Amino acid sequence: MLMERMILTKEDLAKYPFLREAAEYVEDLGLKVEDLDDFAYEQVINRAEERVQEAILYAIITKRSYNNDVEILSFPIAILIISTIGDNFLKRRYALAEAKRAYNLLKLENEEKILIMAKNFNWIISFNDKGVIEGLPYKFSIHFINYLKNATSIKGEKWKLINRILIEGNVPLMKGEVARLLAEEVRRYVEKKLDVKELPNLPMGLARRVEMLRALFTREEGKASLEEVPKAVVTSAFPPCVRASYEMTLLGKHIPHVSRFTLTSFLINVGVPVDKVIDLFRNLSDFNERMTRYQVEHIAGERGSRVRYIPPKCSTLRTYGVCVNVDEICKVVQHPLSYYKKKLQLK
Amino acid sequence: MGDLSSLSRTLEFIKGKFAEYYERASSKLKPPSSLERRELGFSLFEGGIIRHKRFTSLDGLTSTLKALAPSDVYYSCAYYERPDATMEEKGWLGADLTFDIDADRIRTACEKAHDSWVCTSCGAAGRGVAPGACPTCNGSKFEETTWLCDVCLEPAKAEVLKLLEFLVDDLGLSEDDIDVYFSGHRGYHVHVESDVVRGLDAEARREVVDYVMGIGLDIRLHGFEIRGTRRPRVVSCPKLDDVGWRGRLAKGVYEFLSIATRESLEGIGLRDKVIDIILAQRDQLLKGWGLLKGVDVNGWRRIAKKGAELRSANVDPVVTTDVHRLIRLAGTLHGKTALRKVKAPLSGIEGFDPLKEAVAFERGEVTIFVYEAPEFRLGERTYGPFKEKMVELPTAAALILLCKGVAIVR
Numbered sequence: 001m002l003m004e005r006m007i008l009t010k011e012d013l014a015k016y017p018f019l020r021e022a023a024e025y026v027e028d029l030g031l032k033v034e035d036l037d038d039f040a041y042e043q044v045i046n047r048a049e050e051r052v053q054e055a056i057l058y059a060i061i062t063k064r065s066y067n068n069d070v071e072i073l074s075f076p077i078a079i080l081i082i083s084t085i086g087d088n089f090l091k092r093r094y095a096l097a098e099a100k101r102a103y104n105l106l107k108l109e110n111e112e113k114i115l116i117m118a119k120n121f122n123w124i125i126s127f128n129d130k131g132v133i134e135g136l137p138y139k140f141s142i143h144f145i146n147y148l149k150n151a152t153s154i155k156g157e158k159w160k161l162i163n164r165i166l167i168e169g170n171v172p173l174m175k176g177e178v179a180r181l182l183a184e185e186v187r188r189y190v191e192k193k194l195d196v197k198e199l200p201n202l203p204m205g206l207a208r209r210v211e212m213l214r215a216l217f218t219r220e221e222g223k224a225s226l227e228e229v230p231k232a233v234v235t236s237a238f239p240p241c242v243r244a245s246y247e248m249t250l251l252g253k254h255i256p257h258v259s260r261f262t263l264t265s266f267l268i269n270v271g272v273p274v275d276k277v278i279d280l281f282r283n284l285s286d287f288n289e290r291m292t293r294y295q296v297e298h299i300a301g302e303r304g305s306r307v308r309y310i311p312p313k314c315s316t317l318r319t320y321g322v323c324v325n326v327d328e329i330c331k332v333v334q335h336p337l338s339y340y341k342k343k344l345q346l347k
Numbered sequence: 348m349g350d351l352s353s354l355s356r357t358l359e360f361i362k363g364k365f366a367e368y369y370e371r372a373s374s375k376l377k378p379p380s381s382l383e384r385r386e387l388g389f390s391l392f393e394g395g396i397i398r399h400k401r402f403t404s405l406d407g408l409t410s411t412l413k414a415l416a417p418s419d420v421y422y423s424c425a426y427y428e429r430p431d432a433t434m435e436e437k438g439w440l441g442a443d444l445t446f447d448i449d450a451d452r453i454r455t456a457c458e459k460a461h462d463s464w465v466c467t468s469c470g471a472a473g474r475g476v477a478p479g480a481c482p483t484c485n486g487s488k489f490e491e492t493t494w495l496c497d498v499c500l501e502p503a504k505a506e507v508l509k510l511l512e513f514l515v516d517d518l519g520l521s522e523d524d525i526d527v528y529f530s531g532h533r534g535y536h537v538h539v540e541s542d543v544v545r546g547l548d549a550e551a552r553r554e555v556v557d558y559v560m561g562i563g564l565d566i567r568l569h570g571f572e573i574r575g576t577r578r579p580r581v582v583s584c585p586k587l588d589d590v591g592w593r594g595r596l597a598k599g600v601y602e603f604l605s606i607a608t609r610e611s612l613e614g615i616g617l618r619d620k621v622i623d624i625i626l627a628q629r630d631q632l633l634k635g636w637g638l639l640k641g642v643d644v645n646g647w648r649r650i651a652k653k654g655a656e657l658r659s660a661n662v663d664p665v666v667t668t669d670v671h672r673l674i675r676l677a678g679t680l681h682g683k684t685a686l687r688k689v690k691a692p693l694s695g696i697e698g699f700d701p702l703k704e705a706v707a708f709e710r711g712e713v714t715i716f717v718y719e720a721p722e723f724r725l726g727e728r729t730y731g732p733f734k735e736k737m738v739e740l741p742t743a744a745a746l747i748l749l750c751k752g753v754a755i756v757r
Contacts, residue, residue: 144518145546148547149548160563167517169518169520285488286488315553
């Protein structure tokens with residue numbers, strides 16, 4: 001088939017520097033990290049810096065160099081910069097910014113190019129022979145495994161598998177939708193790329209630029225954290241699901257395991273101290289201080305893996321039947337903690 | 348119930364029978380695929396659980412079963428690099444996709460006859476499923492006794508059939524990769540073992556659960572559309588022969604409306620005016636299928652919800668989404684019944700008789716003292732009801748009562 005033989009141009013690699021072919025191209029150039037201060041790479045370093053700056057400031061990369069080599073090479077260097085700064089939040093933000101950039105470009109591509117891109121990520125995808133379903137151009141058909149891997153992190157009812165047509169394992173999709181899923185694949189791919197185990201020593205000039213970018217990031221992050229949750233606990237701002245579990249527990253009634261986990265992790269995350277949470281469960285007829293303390297401290301991250309757990313998100317609570325008395329705020333949030341913050345703002 | 352010595356004699360007896368079973372049957376036991384990658388776990392009659400065990404050969408597993416005679420045997424649906432390491436260090440490699448259909452989740456009329464509850468705080472007791480709050484002391488924790496019975500297991504089978512349709516027709520999974528088992532107590536397990544599903548993360552599995560349970564359906568994305576701008580509004584429905592959830596919704600709505608009464612329509616919260624419209628136009632709607640003037644999207648949403656309920660498969664969401672889950676190993680005994688977990692044929696599951704196929708003890712008789720037990724069937728025979736009585740029963744029937752704790756060996 002013609003499209004299988006279609007070769008990616010250098011411009012394609014510049015647009016999509018995360019492609020396997022782009023990585024191979026860079027490798028063939030035999031670039032060495034210690035040479036990066038060399039004037040020959042000035043433009044490349046500038047462009048890499050710009051990628052990182054835009055990611056920090058706007059969480060999207062919009063600008064573009066029309067020099068294909070600069071565009072291709074700046075990507076692995078930006079990866080190197082972010083990995084060196086090393087902050088996990090920044091890594092996620094950068095991956096997101098690259099994904100948004102890719103999405104804006106992918107939307108404009110023709111169907112053959114989209115298919116090649118998807119196959120580059122080993123998707124099981126083909127052109128849909130039916131083509132049009134109910135008047136809409138479902139030009140593609142992709143396997144539900146590839147669909148789920150990416151669609152679960154996209155918000156919105158229309159991305160839920162149950163709201164899709166699903167025939168013998170395949171999900172018919174429109175071009176724009178495939179592009180959106182591909183962007184998600186890019187995001188995960190870039191995130192993985194940023195998980196570098198051994199970092200090389202950077203030459204002086206580049207190292208200095210990395211420090212500037214680190215400072216920029218710290219400054220921006222400081223602004224964001226000012227909007228964090230306030231200290232006082234406002235019971236009346238609890239979401240309906242948590243409130244129901246909370247009231248049941250106050251009455252000394254037993255609630256299902258998932259509800260109890262949701263309630264405990266919620267309380268911990270809005271700032272209720274461990275001892276106060278334990279007290280709440282004292283009313284239960286089979287209260288056992290030692291067991292309860294162990295579990296609550298575990299959820300608070302004071303034991304075991306040292307990870308503080310957060311409550312499950314709304315869609316998970318729906319699956320487990322914990323979601324009750326949905327109200328207007330519920331309709332615009334995806335997480336019980338977001339509900340809490342939102343309701344506090346409205347008060 | 349009973350003095351200590353007869354209780355321990357009873358436990359000793361049950362354990363002896365389990366050991367005897369594993370002595371006799373372990374050569375026929377089929378290990379899970381990739382045994383060396385699975386975590387094995389055992390519940391003991393003496394109390395307690397042994398977990399994080401790894402076996403590299405069937406021989407190793409069977410000799411452990413003979414020696415331990417555990418009340419229950421489990422294996423992980425997950426594959427691990429190091430199945431015997433701690434949870435954090437196991438190295439998850441993937442997991443089978445598993446579903447648990449439990450008769451306890453499905454209400455039947457006969458539970459009043461054979462299930463009972465006792466409030467743990469005040470001792471009040473009653474028949475059927477435990478109430479939300481104790482009528483005497485308002486407590487909320489109960490000891491529940493459920494029974495295994497034909498009538499309860501039949502609807503579970505219907506859920507299995509609906510689930511299989513989802514797995515094969517919608518998800519496109521191969522029948523060769525799907526196995527259905529009777530759990531040995533009150534339900535069915537459906538296992539999918541395939542490269543296709545192995546790598547699915549918990550989030551993706553949750554989407555699969557939502558899909559088969561009908562959670563999060565948005566009817567406007569499934570062919571319910573407002574036609575035109577004139578009032579009364581006309582909403583078009585998906586067609587009966589549409590694929591996937593559309594066809595399912597259409598069929599479910601058809602089924603619901605064809606038998607709906609004024610009461611059942613009121614029950615889903617429809618306004619009187621809307622109910623009048625539906626009842627007046629019903630015959631026409633069912634014959635021509637499609638348009639119903641005067642029912643808006645909100646009304647349809649309520650009707651469709653009912654239709655979706657009829658067509659969705661009632662599985663336990665926790666089991667499917669847990670990618671580390673331990674599940675009962677096929678061919679081993681259930682500690683509450685001494686029945687085997689047995690495979691049910693994929694085609695012809697309708698004719699499968701769990702209370703015959705799962706019987707693990709075909710020979711011998713035992714005399715036991717039964718405190719109280721409702722009537723029950725095993726194989727071709729029906730036993731009971733019994734009350735405070737010494738009876739001689741075939742081993743399998745006696746073991747059910749002993750395992751359930753309603754009888755003792757004197």
